[in-house]
Amino acid sequence: MPERSFAEQLDELIDSLQSQGEVPASSGTQDLDALVRLAGDLRDLPDAGFKARLKSDLQRRISMTATAVLPYVREGFHAVTPYLISGQGAEMIDFVKQAFGAQEMFRSIGAAGGIHCEMRLGDSMLMLGGGGAYTGPIAPAALHYYVEGNPDEVYRRALEAGATSLMEPTEGYGERFACVKDAFDNEWYIARRLSGPYVPEGLHDVTTSFHPVGAMRFIEFLEQAFSAGRVEVHQSPEGVVQHAKISIGDSVVELGEAHGEWQPIASTIYLYVPDVDDAYRRALAAGATSLVEPADQPYGDRNGAVKDAFGHTWYLSSPIRK
Amino acid sequence: MDESLLIEAAQKDPSRFAELYEANVDRVYAYIARRVQDRAAAEDLTSEVFHSALANLGKFVWRGAPFASWLYRIAAHAIADRWQQSRHNVREVLPENLPGGVEEIERRAILFQLVDQLPEDQRRVIVARFVEQKRIQEIAEEMERSEGAIKQLQFRALETLRGHMGRANA
Numbered sequence: 068m069p070e071r072s073f074a075e076q077l078d079e080l081i082d083s084l085q086s087q088g089e090v091p092a093s094s095g096t097q098d099l100d101a102l103v104r105l106a107g108d109l110r111d112l113p114d115a116g117f118k119a120r121l122k123s124d125l126q127r128r129i130s131m132t133a134t135a136v137l138p139y140v141r142e143g144f145h146a147v148t149p150y151l152i153s154g155q156g157a158e159m160i161d162f163v164k165q166a167f168g169a170q171e172m173f174r175s176i177g178a179a180g181g182i183h184c185e186m187r188l189g190d191s192m193l194m195l196g197g198g199g200a201y202t203g204p205i206a207p208a209a210l211h212y213y214v215e216g217n218p219d220e221v222y223r224r225a226l227e228a229g230a231t232s233l234m235e236p237t238e239g240y241g242e243r244f245a246c247v248k249d250a251f252d253n254e255w256y257i258a259r260r261l262s263g264p265y266v267p268e269g270l271h272d273v274t275t276s277f278h279p280v281g282a283m284r285f286i287e288f289l290e291q292a293f294s295a296g297r298v299e300v301h302q303s304p305e306g307v308v309q310h311a312k313i314s315i316g317d318s319v320v321e322l323g324e325a326h327g328e329w330q331p332i333a334s335t336i337y338l339y340v341p342d343v344d345d346a347y348r349r350a351l352a353a354g355a356t357s358l359v360e361p362a363d364q365p366y367g368d369r370n371g372a373v374k375d376a377f378g379h380t381w382y383l384s385s386p387i388r389k
Numbered sequence: 390m391d392e393s394l395l396i397e398a399a400q401k402d403p404s405r406f407a408e409l410y411e412a413n414v415d416r417v418y419a420y421i422a423r424r425v426q427d428r429a430a431a432e433d434l435t436s437e438v439f440h441s442a443l444a445n446l447g448k449f450v451w452r453g454a455p456f457a458s459w460l461y462r463i464a465a466h467a468i469a470d471r472w473q474q475s476r477h478n479v480r481e482v483l484p485e486n487l488p489g490g491v492e493e494i495e496r497r498a499i500l501f502q503l504v505d506q507l508p509e510d511q512r513r514v515i516v517a518r519f520v521e522q523k524r525i526q527e528i529a530e531e532m533e534r535s536e537g538a539i540k541q542l543q544f545r546a547l548e549t550l551r552g553h554m555g556r557a558n559a
Contacts, residue, residue, distance in 0.1 A: 073544065074537075074540040074541050074543065074544035075537075075540055077540070077543070077544050077547070078525060078540045078543060078544075081518070081543070082524075085522065101551055102544075102547040102548065102551060105500070105547050105550055105551055105554070106519070106547060108497055108500055109500070109504070109515060109518075109519040110519055111418070111419060111422035111423065111431070111497065112500075112501055112504060112515070112516070112519050112520050113414070113415065113418040113422070113431075113432075113435075113501060113520075114428070114432070114520050115505075115516070115520075117432050117435075118414055118418075121410075121414070121432075121435065121436050121439060122407060122410055122411075122414075124436070124440075125406065125407070125410060125439055125440065125443055126404070126407060128440070128443065129403045129404055129406060129443070130404075137402070138401065139401070139402070290407075293404075294402065294404045294405045294407065294408065295404065296404050296407050314404060315404065316402065316404060340402075341398060341401045341402040341405075342398070345398075
């Protein structure tokens with residue numbers, strides 16, 4: 068029997084299946100019966116859109132309800148901490164204090180001869196380093212900083228402290244916001260929600276932003292390496308990621324495809340993970356290269372480092388297991 | 390990764406729950422879809438099962454049975470609750486009386502996963518025909534192909550799935 072005729076017979080049986088809700092009686096052909104039974108099973112095929120929405124809902128819930136203190140995150144920190152590194156570490160620390168009122172919590176000299184400083188900004192921690200004898204690469208960052216007070220005043224203080232304006236205060240997306248670049252190449256996107264809490268639900272006061280080339284591949288890397296979840300991903304009709312919020316542990320990072328003045332920044336992130344060795348292996352499998360193999364450190368963390376294919380450095384850390 | 394290690398990882402770090410979801414969503418949906426009348430109810434209940442599983446993951450103790458068994462139990466309770474609330478949305482067959490049981494659910498879950506591996510034009514026809522419940526004429530217009538071509542794609546897709554299912558069950 069020619070294939071076309073077979074295809075038409077099959078379609079008639081599927082029509083009957085769809086209208087009657089039951090697999091029709093035998094067609095008299097064993098092959099056709101087998102295909103109709105499969106068609107009957109496919110009536111329960113789940114909608115891919117439903118599965119993606121449910122996954123997104125679950126990930127949003129995880130990011131919103133993550134316990135305040137994850138067992139593998141150092142007290143006072145969140146899973147994601149930006150590590151700003153400059154050739155002028157001390158000056159950068161002074162700027163962050165003067166512009167934003169950040170509080171210095173800890174300072175020492177790191178193994179590479181530069182300053183290592185930990186600062187509290189709102190509910191978040193920043194690590195700042197460099198300067199002194201440090202001659203390694205610098206690592207600025209793009210940070211979304213939600214302020215409880217007046218963002219215009221914070222913007223003005225940042226300019227007075229030496230930053231340059233990238234965007235004067237304006238309103239959009241339900242926020243009042245402005246953007247400055249400091250003398251150490253860090254971009255600060257200063258914002259406050261126009262109504263309700265000053266910071267959007269699920270975000271901390273400081274959120275790290277990325278502008279990689281190949282944003283969707285970067286999201287996939289975060290998923291594979293660090294079990295990141297898609298909280299929201301907005302794409303253009305051509306599939307370009309315009310804006311995304313991605314959860315990692317109890318934190319959310321933001322990202323969008325590099326464009327215009329928003330070009331890639333080789334940032335460094337200090338990331339607390341449940342299992343350093345597992346995260347290190349998964350990051351390498353997802354395309355990152357090793358910088359430092361995991362090892363126990365004298366300060367109580369097990370630590371390793373990788374560089375992803377987009378130029379970001381990730382220090383993977385977890386308290387040493389007893 | 391071994392399922393027990395993945396469960397342990399998700400209990401420590403809830404973001405790992407996404408991996409448990411990916412591994413089990415087709416099974417849970419297949420389990421529920423056989424027991425309820427319509428797609429909207431199947432989606433509601435599947436959603437309820439995974440939200441409940443996420444909320445109670447910390448209480449889960451792995452005793453060697455597949456994680457899916459726990460999800461099926463949550464699903465059975467959710468279906469029973471719904472059946473008590475509205476006695477017309479659930480098929481007359483109780484879960485434990487369905488032929489084939491877990492093996493049949495596994496077979497369907499494999500079938501659903503194989504649909505994603507079909508060539509794109511065949512996959513589109515299967516989704517349009519069975520998920521969106523469209524007629525051949527509508528699909529032909531959307532894909533700008535003849536009705537005959539769409540019937541051929543439907544036929545080839547089912548033949549491909551049948552072949553893969555045969556290999557999967559071998």
